[in-house]
Every structure is written in C-alpha cells, then in structure tokens.
Amino acid sequence: MTIEPKHNISDELLMSYAAGALSQAFDIVVASHVSLSPDSRVRLDGFESIGGAVLDEMDAADLAEDSLDRALARIEGVEPEPREIRLRSDAVLPEPVQKLVGGDIDAIEWRGIGMGVKQAVLHDDDHGTARLLYIPAGGEMPRHTHRGLEMTLVLQGAYSDEDGRYGRGDIEVAGQETHHSPTAEAGEACICLIATDARLKFDGLLPRIAQPFIGI
Amino acid sequence: MTYEKKSDAHWVAMVLAIAETRDRSAFAELFRYFAPRVKAFLMKSGADESLAEECMQDVMATLWRKAKMYDPGRASVATWIFTIARNRKIDLIRKSARPEPEDLPWGPEAAPDQTEVVALQQESQRLAEALRELPEKQRILIERAYFGDMTHNEIAAEMGLPLGTVKSRIRLALDRLRHSMT
Numbered sequence A: 001m002t003i004e005p006k007h008n009i010s011d012e013l014l015m016s017y018a019a020g021a022l023s024q025a026f027d028i029v030v031a032s033h034v035s036l037s038p039d040s041r042v043r044l045d046g047f048e049s050i051g052g053a054v055l056d057e058m059d060a061a062d063l064a065e066d067s068l069d070r071a072l073a074r075i076e077g078v079e080p081e082p083r084e085i086r087l088r089s090d091a092v093l094p095e096p097v098q099k100l101v102g103g104d105i106d107a108i109e110w111r112g113i114g115m116g117v118k119q120a121v122l123h124d125d126d127h128g129t130a131r132l133l134y135i136p137a138g139g140e141m142p143r144h145t146h147r148g149l150e151m152t153l154v155l156q157g158a159y160s161d162e163d164g165r166y167g168r169g170d171i172e173v174a175g176q177e178t179h180h181s182p183t184a185e186a187g188e189a190c191i192c193l194i195a196t197d198a199r200l201k202f203d204g205l206l207p208r209i210a211q212p213f214i215g216i
Numbered sequence B: 001m002t003y004e005k006k007s008d009a010h011w012v013a014m015v016l017a018i019a020e021t022r023d024r025s026a027f028a029e030l031f032r033y034f035a036p037r038v039k040a041f042l043m044k045s046g047a048d049e050s051l052a053e054e055c056m057q058d059v060m061a062t063l064w065r066k067a068k069m070y071d072p073g074r075a076s077v078a079t080w081i082f083t084i085a086r087n088r089k090i091d092l093i094r095k096s097a098r099p100e101p102e103d104l105p106w107g108p109e110a111a112p113d114q115t116e117v118v119a120l121q122q123e124s125q126r127l128a129e130a131l132r133e134l135p136e137k138q139r140i141l142i143e144r145a146y147f148g149d150m151t152h153n154e155i156a157a158e159m160g161l162p163l164g165t166v167k168s169r170i171r172l173a174l175d176r177l178r179h180s181m182t
Helices: A011-019 A024-035 A038-054 A067-075 A095-101 A203-216 B008-022 B026-044 B049-065 B077-093 B116-132 B136-147 B152-159 B163-181
Strands: A120-125 A128-135 A145-147 A148-154 A158-163 A164-166 A171-174 A192-197 A201-204
Touching: A011 A024, A011 A038, A011 B136, A011 B163, A024 A038, A024 A120, A024 A128, A024 A148, A024 A192, A038 B026, A038 B077, A038 B116, A038 B136, A038 B163, A067 B026, A067 B049, A095 A128, A095 A164, A095 B077, A148 A164, B008 B026, B008 B049, B008 B077, B026 B049, B026 B077, B026 B136, B049 B077, B049 B152, B077 B116, B116 B136, B116 B163, B136 B152, B136 B163
Parallel strands: none
Antiparallel strands: A120 A128, A128 A192, A145 A201, A148 A171, A148 A192, A158 A164
C-alpha cells in the first residue's frame, strides 16, 4: 500500500504548471510530485480542464487557405500509435526523473560534496537548476536562506526542518523568507529532488567560500 | 472559417472514430473547429502568425497520432487538445521535452466507465459556461494565466496591478469555476 503525501503543492504553483508558466527545473519537480500524489493529480486535472475551457472559448483565428489540405496530407498513411499497457511501478524514482537519470536510483551518478552529502545535477539553464541530493541518515544540510524560489520533493527517507516532517512524495516550497536547516531522519538516507531559481545563501563563512565549487 | 459549437460527447465520438477506424472525415471535423482556436491560443501566447500556423499543424497531427491515448474518463477533448498545444509550444521554446507526470496504470480491460465519461462531459460544459460568466476582470486574468509564459508575479507587473489584487482575483475566479464543477 502506498502512503499518500501529506504536504502537497499549492494551487498557485499547480495552476502555473498546468498553464506551462514554470521553468524546466520546476516542471521536473512538479511532474514528479504529481506522479506520487493522487491529491495533486486530481487538482492538476481540474486546472488543465480550465485550460481546455479557455481554449474552447477562444475566438477562432483565420487559417492559411491550404491549412486543412496540408493537415490531411500529413496524416495520410499514418497509423495512430497503439496504447500500451502500463503496470504499476515500484521504482524509487518517479518517471520524469528516471527519464533524466536513465534508470532508477542505481543509475544516478553522484558527486560527493562533503560530510557524506552527494548531489547529481539533472538540469541546469538560465531559469533554474534541478538536482538530486543525497543526505546520509541523520545528516544535516548546511543552514541556508534563499535568494529565489526553492522546491524540495522527498523521494526516499524523510527529513525535518523548522516547518515540519517531510516523507516520500511530500513537497516543500521555500521562498526568500524561509531560513532552514533540514536534517535527515535516522535509519535511511534521504534522497530529495530540488529545484532552485537562484543560488542558495549559506550562513557560515566556510560553506559560502565552498559554494562556487559545489555549485549549489 | 467558423464552425458550429458541438457537445463534448460529439468530439469524443470523433476522436474515437480516428482511434478505431482512422476516420479522416472525423479528423477534418475536429480540425475545422479546433485548429482555428489552437492557432488563436498560440498567437495569444506570443507566437507570430506563421509560427502559430506551423505549431497548430503539429498539434493537429499529434491529435491523429495519439488518438488511442485519449481517455474520455479523464479529460474533455478541448482539455486534451489544450495539453497537446501547451506541450508543443513549450517544446519549441525549450530544447528539452516538457516533463509530464507518470501515466496511471492502465490495463486492456480498463475501458472508461460511461457514467464517469458523461459526468465529465457535463462538468466541462458547466465549466465553459462559468468561465464565460466570470466578471471581466477575473476572466481576463484567468486567460492571461493560461496563455502561459507568465507567472502571477509577472502578470501583475505587466498589467500594472498590485500582486495581491492579481492573486485575489484569480482566487475568486477559481472559487467560481470550482463551484461549477461540483
């Protein structure tokens, strides 16, 4: 039996995802969270149906004269793709992450960043970065604040911070006002998927110096 | 080229005709209604006329290729086409494909429940009516949000409205739209 996540994504962010307004790094996290959260999936269907209503209510644009002929020529001889049977997966990584990693957790190429903490960058562009972070059981992330938005999704284990406990499928969204130091629970290493749109700001002098090398 | 509005049940039958018998006249009928709306949606999202035309052609070809993936128990035809258009637009802007949630498990026996399909069709119709009846200030914001590319913060900045006003108008609109779906 699957345990349903307790911390789900906000309507505002889910609506932005449905509308296609988030950047790739955040899309990866939201798609992964929705894969693990039946509640968020139902709400996403609702937001996408508003998109359908917006499309349905559009004033029709003029098409090119040969538009329909071109479309018919394009589908000529094309066989609609078969729908494949999908079985329930017991992988640790949700499908959007598996696609980027090229497999399940065994396929992740970790890089150590000190104190047993490891990371693997999945996506990086001008708008944000998505990475997997491995925190050993009982381990602590350096205390930090944010310059932008940070989304954290737990994939394995659990962590706690000033705002509560987060287990598999739970998502935490932190903004500039959040100042936290997450600690992984004892027992099992914690693997999180994190998207940021700006570099984290660590409090201690040492992490700040190390930051350009670590790339967080 | 305008086309008479049909019920969602009609459009569902057209998509199923493509899936089951590769019905080109069903495709043409869907095209006449949805292609001009998809193109308008893409132009509102910032595409110029020729890019919108090309992208719309891709969207309609995808509708044909993916017709067997369509699940009338989960989304109306308009919603399904909206997601195809949104994803195609994003794929063109970015180099990588838009991440989508994992599909739910699906077996050969899992034909959608007819009462669910009918309930969803009625819901979609009420939702479209509710959107039409929103106060103009709220409706414009919802549409803007769905043309994509802009977060609520950016919409506020562009329209010269306080962020709180944008957020509360969207919240009020969502309350009304949700009410129409229950």
